[in-house]
Amino acid sequence: MERYPYKQAAIFSREEDARCVQERISAVGFDNTLTFLLSPTSVAPDVDKQQLIPESDEIPGVMVRKAFYGGTGGALTGAAASMAAGAFKLALFASHPVLAGLAAIGYGTVIGATSGLLAGESLKEEVFVGVLEEALKQGQWAVIIHAPDKETARKIKVLLEHVHGADNLVRN
Numbered sequence: 001m002e003r004y005p006y007k008q009a010a011i012f013s014r015e016e017d018a019r020c021v022q023e024r025i026s027a028v029g030f031d032n033t034l035t036f037l038l039s040p041t042s043v044a045p046d047v048d049k050q051q052l053i054p055e056s057d058e059i060p061g062v063m064v065r066k067a068f069y070g071g072t073g074g075a076l077t078g079a080a081a082s083m084a085a086g087a088f089k090l091a092l093f094a095s096h097p098v099l100a101g102l103a104a105i106g107y108g109t110v111i112g113a114t115s116g117l118l119a120g121e122s123l124k125e126e127v128f129v130g131v132l133e134e135a136l137k138q139g140q141w142a143v144i145i146h147a148p149d150k151e152t153a154r155k156i157k158v159l160l161e162h163v164h165g166a167d168n169l170v171r172n
Helices: 015-028 056-087 091-095 097-118 122-137 150-161
Strands: 006-012 034-038 141-147 166-171
Touching: 006 015, 006 122, 006 150, 015 034, 015 141, 015 150, 056 097, 122 141, 122 166, 141 150, 150 166
Parallel strands: none
Antiparallel strands: 006 141, 006 166, 034 141
């Protein structure tokens, strides 16, 4: 389980605006959040990935878990489909019920596991990191806030929407 599933960033052209927002977020005192200020000199590969994705070491486990759940769901769906096809006496299932059933379960597992991986947060993480790295390369400043729950993320979003000088807001 990710500790900080809600990631947001505000991108600024001016350092003063970025520092002001960082101080404002710290002053509000959101519980269990992580806040980082990245300067244009923090260009990849120098950017500490822990600032962009604090739980990057957990991502492989999350991906395996999502693939497992998707694969299990696909296998169960394949099994149900093969039983239904057998009940309707479809030609392939009538002549080779075991092989056809195993094939349906196999296809369901592969499709489910792939779907589970593609639906995973890792794709969103890559987009989030890519936008931030591009902004830093263009000489902009970024304030990154990692929130542990949806309500805190919503409050931070409202705060960020009302800040002066933000060129772009990025959410994951």
